Amino acid sequence: MNNYKFDIVHSLSGINAEDWNSLNNGNTVTSYEFLAALEETGNVGDESGWLPAHLIATLNKRLVGSVPLYIKTHSYGEYIFDWAWADAYHRSGLDYYPKLVSAVPFTPTTGPRLLAADLDVKNALANAVLSFTKDNQLSSFHCLYPEEEDLLVWKKSGCLLRKSIQFHWTNQNYENFTQYLSSMKSVKRKKIKQERKRVIDSDVKFRTISGDQACEDDWEFFYDCYQHTYNIRGSNPYLNFDFFLELKNKIGKNTLLIIASQSGQRVAAALNILSNDTILGRYWGAKKYIPGLHFETCYYQTIEYAIEHGYKKFEGGAQGEHKLSRGLEGVETNSAHWLAHPQFSDAVGNFLDREGAAIGEYHENLTTRTPFKTL
Template structure:
C-alpha cells in the first residue's frame, strides 16, 4: 500500500483527536504515549530543541488518515534516556567521530515500556519500519535508538537490522490481594517483618498521608510537589529535567491518570510522591521530601501506592528505573528491551560484540535475582 511520509516537528500539526485516535486503533492505553503527556513535554520546553530534544516524529498517512507514527527525536546528548550509551559516544569522540546528533525514539525522561511503532495495521507497521530505515540511511546522523519497546516490536526491529539490548526493571504484580496485610502474608518472614518495622517508624514519627487525585490537586499542591522533586535532584547534585509548567499542564489535561501522595505531620507537608496510572498499571515516577525521616521514602513512594493498587485492583506497579532494593518490598525483576542501529560498520560490529557479552551478564543477573525472590515458598 502507498503511504505518504511526513516528518512532524510539533504534535500540533497532527492534533489530539488524530494522535489519540491512532493509539485507540491499536488499543494502546499507555498514558505516557498520549497527546496530553507528550505535548506537555514539548510545550513546557522540557523536551524541545533548546533542551536537546528536537521532535521529528515519523508519520505515515493515507489522505487525512494517520496510519502509523513513531515518536522520534534528534538528540544532541544522552541525558534523560535510562539506556546508557555514554561509553559509545566517548568511543566515537576518541576516534575523531561525531556521535551526536543521533535519532532516538523514546518517551523523554520516562523509562516506561510501551509501543513505539504505532500503527493501525501490520502493513502500516511494516511500512513504518521501512520508512525509518530509509530515513536513518539517508541522513548523516550516527545512529538510531528505540528505547523500551515491547519485546515483539524489538524483535521486529531486529529483523530490520537493529541490534537488541536488554535491561532489568522491578515491577510489583497484584496477585488479587484483599488488603495490604494479605500482601504481607505472601512474603517471606524476614521481608514481612522489615516492612512492618519500616511502616511503624513512619507512624511513630506522627506522619499521616493525604491522597490527592489529579483533578483535586491545587496550585499549592503542585508547587509543594515540585519543591520536593527539586530537592531530590539537588541531593544527587543534579539538575531536574521537568519544570512546574509541565506538571501543571498534566494536571489540566490528563488529571484522571495522576495522583499526588503527600506526607504530613501536625498540618505541615513533609514529602510528596507523584504517580501515573490507568486501569491496569500504576507507574511510580517521582518523590521528594523537605525533611528527612527514617523510612519516609519507602512509605510515600512504595507502600502508599501499593495500598492504592490493592484498593483499585490495579494489576501492576512499575517501580521505574533500577532499584534492586525494591525486591525486598515485593517487586520482581522484569526484562526490558531496546533496539540500536549504528551507521559506522566498525562501530556497529564492536557494539554487537559488547551487547552479546552484556546480554549474558543480564541473563545471569536475572537468574540470580529470581533465585532470591521475596515471596514465601509453598509446599507442592
C-alpha cells in the same frame, strides 16, 4: 501493497489529538497530551537537546501510524546508557551526535513506540525511521523501552537488541495489603511491618489524591520536593513546573499525588502516572529525613492504592535492589539499536551479546532472592 505517505513533523501542534490517540492503545505517556505538554512547556525543543522529529504515516490523508522521535545532541534523560559508545566514537574521530531516538523523554517505562493498529504499518514505520536516519547521516537510531510486539519489528528491521533490568510489582489479585504481606517470607514481612510502624510512630499521615482534584498548591509542593531531590545531588531537574501544570489540566485524572505530612506539616510528595492497568512510579522528594518515609511514600502507599483500585502492575523503575525486599521483582526490559558505521555496529553487537548474557544471569540471580514464599 499500501502506499503510505511518510512525513516528519517537528511539533505535534499540527496533528489531531484524537487521531494520534486512536493509535496509542490508551497509554498515558505516549498520548498526545503527555508528549505535547513536553513540547509546549519547552522541556523538549532546540535548547533541550531533544528536537522533536516525529514520523507520521498517512493513507488517503488519514493518520494510520506514528512514531515519537527525537534528534538528540546528548544522552541525558534516556536511562539506557550509551555514553561509552559516544566516547568510543569520539576517540575514533567520529561524531556520535546527533542521533535519533524513539522514546518518551525522561520517562523510562515500557510501552508502544510504533503507534499503529496494523502490523504492516508498523513494519513500514520501522523501515521509514531507518531510512530517515540514513538519509540525514545520523550516527545511529535507538528505540528505548518498546513493548514486545514493537521490539520484534525492530529486530526484523535489522536492529540490535539490548536488555536491562527494572523492578516491578505485580498484583496477584490481593484483597488488601495484609494479604499481600502474607504472601511474603516471614523475615521480609516483619521488616516491612517495622518500617511502616516507624513511619506511623513519627506521626506521619498520607493523603492520596487524583491530580485533577489536587489544588495548584499541592502541585507546587510536589514540585518543590521534586526540585529538592535534584538539588541535594548538585544537579537541576529535567522538567519545569509548567509541564506538571499541563499534566494536571490535560490528563490530571491519569496522575496520582501522594503527599506526606508530619504533625500537620507537609514533608514529602510522590507523583505516579496511571496508564491502563499499570501505575508508573515517577518522581518523589522529601523536605526532611524521616526513617522509612521514602519506602512508605513511594512503594507501600502506591501498592495499597493499586490493590484497592485493581491495578495489575506498579513499575518502580530502574536501579536499587532495595526494591526487591519490598516486593518489587526484577524484570527484563528492552531496547533496539541501529548504528550506521559497520565496524562500530559489529563491535556493539559483540558487546551486547556479552552484556545480555550477564543481564540474564543477574535476572536469574534476582529471582532466587525473591521475598515471596515459594512452593
